[in-house]
Amino acid sequence: MTDPDAAPDRRWPRSIFGVGEEPDPRFSFANERTFLAWIRTGLGFLTAGVALVTVSELVPGRDWATHLAAGALILCGVLSGVAALARWMRSEQALRLGRPLPSSPMMPVLTGALVVVALVALLLLLAP
Known part of the structure; x- marks a missing residue:
């Protein structure tokens, strides 16, 4: 019965x-903490991308590679923020309906992107 x-x-x-x-x-608070962790991860990606663009001024002749890596990091930051909200919504709804918690397809995507950026950075460091 609802309370009038x-x-x-x-x-x-x-x-x-x-x-x-x-x-x-x-459970709702744990879901919110997970949301905030994804947001912090996104901010870390954004910060790394902006820092990479700034530092690229110190390495002449490698602008295309550093800008590509920076763009990938910034895109990962944006995707982390969007994924954070989508994941929070799906998880909160599952909690309310007594369903199993859904998985996140963004974890392998972000991991893969980070590996690619790390490989680009390694190639930049090792290239003459």
Whole structure:
């Protein structure tokens, strides 16, 4: 039964908070911490990309490679932010509906991108 004196639930997005039952707050807080970890990872990628562009001024003749690597890092940062929100929404909905938590396809994508950028950086360091 709903309480007529209770304030209406104004949480957003309604597609998440309007379904199922309230999960144990510990699970929701853990989901939020995971979201924040993905955001921190995205900020790290963005920072590395901007730093690489800045440092590229010190290495003449390698602008294309450093800009390519920087662009990949910045793209990873943006993807991390988008993936963080999508993952939080899917996980919160699964918690509310009592379903298993979904996996994230972004983990192998970001790992692969980081390996490629590291290989480009290694080639830049070893090239004469």
